[in-house]
Amino acid sequence: xxxxxxxxxxxxxxxxxxxGVPTPPTVAVRVPPRSWRSELRAVRIVWRRELIRFxxxxxxxxxxxxxxxxxxxxxxxxLQQLSAASTDGVDLKTFIYPGVLCISxxxxxxxxxxxxxxxxxxxxxxxxxxxxxxRSSIVVGKVLGGASVASLQGLILLALAWAVHVPYSVGLVxxxxxxxxxLAFSIxxxxxxxxxxxxxxQSFMGVMQMIVTPMFFISGALFPVGDLPGWxxxxxxxxxxxxxxxxxxxxVFDQLDISAAASATLNxxxxxxxxxxxxxxxxxxxxxxxxxxxxxxxxxxSAGE
Amino acid sequence: MPAPxxxxxxxxxxxxxxxxxxxxxxxxxxxxxxxFLGPNGAGKTTTINMLCTLTRPTSGQAxxxxxxxxxxxxxxxxxxxxxxQDQTLDGYLSAEQNLRLHAELYGVEKALVKPxxxxxxxxxxxxxxxxxQVLTFSGGMRRRxxxxxxxxxxxxxxxxxxxxxxxxxxxxxSIWGYIRQLQRQEEITIFMTTHYMDEAEFCGRIAIMDGxxxxxxxxxxxxxxAVGADRIRIETADDERAIAELRERFGLExxxxxxxxxxxxxxxxxxxxRLFAELEVAIKAVNLSRPTLDDVFxxxxxxxxxxxxxxxxxxxxxAAMQAMAGRR
Numbered sequence: 001x002x003x004x005x006x007x008x009x010x011x012x013x014x015x016x017x018x019x020g021v022p023t024p025p026t027v028a029v030r031v032p033p034r035s036w037r038s039e040l041r042a043v044r045i046v047w048r049r050e051l052i053r054f055x056x057x058x059x060x061x062x063x064x065x066x067x068x069x070x071x072x073x074x075x076x077x078x079l080q081q082l083s084a085a086s087t088d089g090v091d092l093k094t095f096i097y098p099g100v101l102c103i104s105x106x107x108x109x110x111x112x113x114x115x116x117x118x119x120x121x122x123x124x125x126x127x128x129x130x131x132x133x134x135r136s137s138i139v140v141g142k143v144l145g146g147a148s149v150a151s152l153q154g155l156i157l158l159a160l161a162w163a164v165h166v167p168y169s170v171g172l173v174x175x176x177x178x179x180x181x182x183l184a185f186s187i188x189x190x191x192x193x194x195x196x197x198x199x200x201x202q203s204f205m206g207v208m209q210m211i212v213t214p215m216f217f218i219s220g221a222l223f224p225v226g227d228l229p230g231w232x233x234x235x236x237x238x239x240x241x242x243x244x245x246x247x248x249x250x251x252v253f254d255q256l257d258i259s260a261a262a263s264a265t266l267n268x269x270x271x272x273x274x275x276x277x278x279x280x281x282x283x284x285x286x287x288x289x290x291x292x293x294x295x296x297x298x299x300x301x302s303a304g305e
Numbered sequence: 306m307p308a309p310x311x312x313x314x315x316x317x318x319x320x321x322x323x324x325x326x327x328x329x330x331x332x333x334x335x336x337x338x339x340x341f342l343g344p345n346g347a348g349k350t351t352t353i354n355m356l357c358t359l360t361r362p363t364s365g366q367a368x369x370x371x372x373x374x375x376x377x378x379x380x381x382x383x384x385x386x387x388x389x390q391d392q393t394l395d396g397y398l399s400a401e402q403n404l405r406l407h408a409e410l411y412g413v414e415k416a417l418v419k420p421x422x423x424x425x426x427x428x429x430x431x432x433x434x435x436x437x438q439v440l441t442f443s444g445g446m447r448r449r450x451x452x453x454x455x456x457x458x459x460x461x462x463x464x465x466x467x468x469x470x471x472x473x474x475x476x477x478x479s480i481w482g483y484i485r486q487l488q489r490q491e492e493i494t495i496f497m498t499t500h501y502m503d504e505a506e507f508c509g510r511i512a513i514m515d516g517x518x519x520x521x522x523x524x525x526x527x528x529x530x531a532v533g534a535d536r537i538r539i540e541t542a543d544d545e546r547a548i549a550e551l552r553e554r555f556g557l558e559x560x561x562x563x564x565x566x567x568x569x570x571x572x573x574x575x576x577x578x579r580l581f582a583e584l585e586v587a588i589k590a591v592n593l594s595r596p597t598l599d600d601v602f603x604x605x606x607x608x609x610x611x612x613x614x615x616x617x618x619x620x621x622x623x624a625a626m627q628a629m630a631g632r633r
Binding site for chain 1 (some may be wrong): 345349359379380383387389392394396397402405406407409411412414416420424438457458490632
């Protein structure tokens with residue numbers, strides 16, 4: 001395409017930007033009809049955006065470490081004096097560690113899900129919603145992105161294993177990462193599901209805190225779940241987080257050289273009416289719940305205009 | 306004659322019992338710059354949202370780029386570019402990343418992403434700043450980037466909802482520069498809304514919208530001609546004589562207002578030379594004013610655009626509350 005006379009009405013700024021630079025030839029793009037490949041590309045780019053944003057947001061990485069560290073070192077060291085007698089020689093920090101691995105993921109995943117509320121507030125959600133792709137691709141990308149970010153955050157805490165007397169092994173690293181990914185996936189799916197209905201940031205964070213904080217406390221992240229009062233046992237068994245904390249603790253304890261008695265007290269098996277729930281089923285329960293919530297989130301976003 | 310880029314038949318949208326768009330009909334030709342003019346709350350954005358498949362019409366039909374906005378939603382989306390009134394960029398990403406994300410969402414062929422990006426970023430003068438975070442951009446730069454993004458996938462129709470609102474005159478001028486450049490370089494139809502009268506002048510045709518209806522639709526020139534006369538004001542040495550002479554020689558009724566003689570004629574530019582040649586009273590000053598789109602708006606709606614905005618804002622609040630109540 002040839003250079004044409006510029007319009008006098010064009011501002012100096014725009015003229016300066018294009019003057020001297022020959023106008024690049026017109027590149028005509030054709031947007032292909034929707035296909036599974038275009039959906040995959042959409043999922044991938046939404047996922048990648050979460051990672052890019054995480055990487056740019058150093059502040060968030062640091063701030064979301066504060067809470068887990070408080071639990072681990074302040075609460076863990078503080079209560080150690082009270083609990084030394086009853087933990088059969090196991091450091092309380094070591095006991096709490098699997099719970100803290102879960103909490104860090106939970107709260108990061110919550111913030112990841114909150115980003116969909118921000119996106120709505122800052123208009124970016126609209127840019128994604130008008131693209132010629134399925135809403136489900138956007139939601140799946142968002143949930144996977146949030147899950148990835150949360151488990152990356154979890155990896156930082158994995159680096160602290162030495163400080164709580166947990167030896168490293170390939171099994172530990174892979175296992176913790178996989179469990180964190182799973183938990184983060186489910187929590188993000190839950191958050192995105194909530195975000196489909198609650199469009200105000202304050203209300204969203206309020207609702208999430210109101211639900212996630214009790215779930216965390218009841219889950220047994222900070223105490224053994226063997227001999228709880230009846231009402232708490234019921235709540236504990238209903239709480240989905242229980243089924244993420246228990247496999248995590250089992251995984252960590254498998255790395256330790258502790259007495260059978262200590263293991264039985266500190267990491268008792270989860271039971272339903274006396275039936276011992278297998279670890280694999282516990283993990284599956286967390287996954288299944290995540291999938292159900294993802295399904296609801298997709299339905300919610302697809303129904304909206 | 307190619308098929309129209311946009312054709313709309315009896316399109317309506319209600320929010321609860323409030324009818325935001327009351328049955329509009331129009332067609333936009335390929336390559337045209339078509340403007341929607343009207344006060345805030347006139348139903349412009351609702352109409353544009355229906356054409357962009359963001360809002361489902363209550364009734365009526367609309368086709369964009371040859372596809373129905375309800376039954377072929379994805380096909381419409383593939384062929385349109387959107388620049389919204391509120392910004393929709395990701396401030397944490399760089400300009401380049403924003404465009405790349407858009408290209409991926411739209412499935413732009415990988416080999417074309419880079420050259421197309423360079424083209425659109427150069428056009429809006431942001432190529433040098435492609436690596437900067439959007440958070441560091443000024444309002445005008447962001448709007449330019451949004452226009453570039455809207456063009457990333459070579460849309461057949463570009464929708465611009467108030468593209469120049471809240472921008473300084475210089476940026477507004479450059480945005481119009483891009484729109485003209487686009488018209489020359491690409492086969493693109495531009496549909497825009499504005500409530501700046503002076504900008505509507507740049508459109509090929511404009512539709513004036515008020516209270517959910519199109520009250521007039523034509524080229525700016527034709528619309529102004531339809532309003533009629535130019536107004537001429539002269540300052541003379543003897544106003545009384547001038548008025549008498551105007552009546553005798555030209556058959557014009559003139560009045561004195563604010564110290565000048567003023568009267569209306571059909572074609573002011575051609576009349577002024579005759580006036581100087583034939584009027585015997587000495588003329589000290591002359592002022593010719595053509596009808597503006599403000600006058601056009603006034604003649605069709607009976608109010609100035611500012612007054613219309615005030616009364617519309619009441620309706621708008623009502624509509625917004627109903628829309629909220631209606632939402633899950």
